[in-house]
Amino acid sequence: MLSGQTGFDMPAAYQKALAVRQLRLARGEQPRGFKIGFTNRSIWARYAVFAPIWGTVYDSTLHFCEGQAKLNLSGICQPRIEPEVVFGMRETPLPGATLDDLFAAIDWVAPGFEIVQSHLPDWKFQAADTVADGSLHARLLVGPRMPVRDLSADATQLEALLASSQVTLLRDGLSVDTGSGANVLDSPLRALHHFLGELRQCPGAPDLMPGDVVTTGTWTDAWPIATGEQWQAKFSAPLPALAVEFAGAPD
Numbered sequence: 001m002l003s004g005q006t007g008f009d010m011p012a013a014y015q016k017a018l019a020v021r022q023l024r025l026a027r028g029e030q031p032r033g034f035k036i037g038f039t040n041r042s043i044w045a046r047y048a049v050f051a052p053i054w055g056t057v058y059d060s061t062l063h064f065c066e067g068q069a070k071l072n073l074s075g076i077c078q079p080r081i082e083p084e085v086v087f088g089m090r091e092t093p094l095p096g097a098t099l100d101d102l103f104a105a106i107d108w109v110a111p112g113f114e115i116v117q118s119h120l121p122d123w124k125f126q127a128a129d130t131v132a133d134g135s136l137h138a139r140l141l142v143g144p145r146m147p148v149r150d151l152s153a154d155a156t157q158l159e160a161l162l163a164s165s166q167v168t169l170l171r172d173g174l175s176v177d178t179g180s181g182a183n184v185l186d187s188p189l190r191a192l193h194h195f196l197g198e199l200r201q202c203p204g205a206p207d208l209m210p211g212d213v214v215t216t217g218t219w220t221d222a223w224p225i226a227t228g229e230q231w232q233a234k235f236s237a238p239l240p241a242l243a244v245e246f247a248g249a250p251d
Contacts, residue, residue, distance in 0.1 A: 011203075013131035018204050020134065021056050030059040031206070032213060033089075034199070035114060035137045037130065039184040039191045039217030046221070049127045052185070054195050055135025057213060063141045067240060072248035073227060076138045077117045079250050081225045082218030083167050083233035083242070085181065085188040086112035086142050089212045093196055102193055103155035108145040109162075111235050111242040112215050115139035116222055140215055143242035151238055155189065163187035166236040167219045171229055179219030188216040226250075 008016070021031070037053045044050045063069060073079050090107035097105070117138040120129060130136050152158035162181040169177045185191040192214055199205050208214070225231065225246055232243040 008128050010128050013128035014202050016132045017055060031056050032059050032062045033057045035135060035215045036191055036195045036217050037135050042183055043221050052194060053131050053135050055137050057140050061139050065143060067143055068243045069141055070245045070247055071139060073246050073250040074248035075251060077119050077251045079138060079225050080116050080222035081231055082114045082116060082222050083169050083220060084112045084114055084215045084218055085162060086110045086213055086215045087192055088145060089208055089210055091210050092208055097196060099155040099189060099193055103158055106148045109148050109151060110145040111143040111233060111239050113141040113242060113244055114215050141244055144240050159187045159189045162189060165239055168234045169220050170232045176223060177220035183219050184217040191216040
């Protein structure tokens with residue numbers, strides 16, 4: 001585990017993160033999309049991070065299930081769990097994409113759990129530290145995928161639907177937190193729109209590609225997890241529930 005705070009700025013942090021991405025590609029991992037972090041304004045003060053960040057999701061960190069799964073925590077440092085909404089991209093959004101353009105580019109929507117980690121003690125960091133630390137990404141579990149056009153006819157409907165959706169997060173059957181889609185920059189669709197603009201302004205960053213997944217940020221706080229625990233996110237309709245049991249020992 002690292003100690004202290006690294007002290008570089010956000011542009012430098014993203015360049016460090018992109019350099020690590022190239023090292024991971026060189027050892028055989030493949031990018032499968034992106035995570036957006038710190039979109040939930042209600043927890044900004046808790047972590048002293050006051051703007052969203054983003055990082056890469058890899059084939060080695062991405063898992064799909066039909067509603068229930070088991071994940072191994074081995075190799076993850078100080079793991080925490082976050083209930084989120086995940087988008088699957090059908091095509092690359094147009095330059096200067098509007099919300100309507102984004103809707104046209106989305107293939108599916110799914111509930112998800114992102115397992116996040118921090119290599120700094122007690123989750124104490126500055127924003128640039130989190131970016132250089134892989135934007136805290138460890139694993140992404142994606143639940144049942146629903147075609148976006150089965151949920152909404154257009155961007156306006158999808159934005160409102162996801163913003164008004166609620167989630168209850170349970171550990172071993174007991175509720176520990178609640179949240180809503182409106183927590184993440186007012187709607188997961190707006191979080192995706194914000195991320196796309198930031199991605200395309202970052203020197204050397206890859207564009208959003210067909211087949212990419214993008215997880216849009218936690219609806220609740222990020223909760224510490226441990227081996228043997230069972231967690232469930234009960235989303236309001238039309239999003240299905242998602243459950244996971246943890247095995248293995250975290251670092």
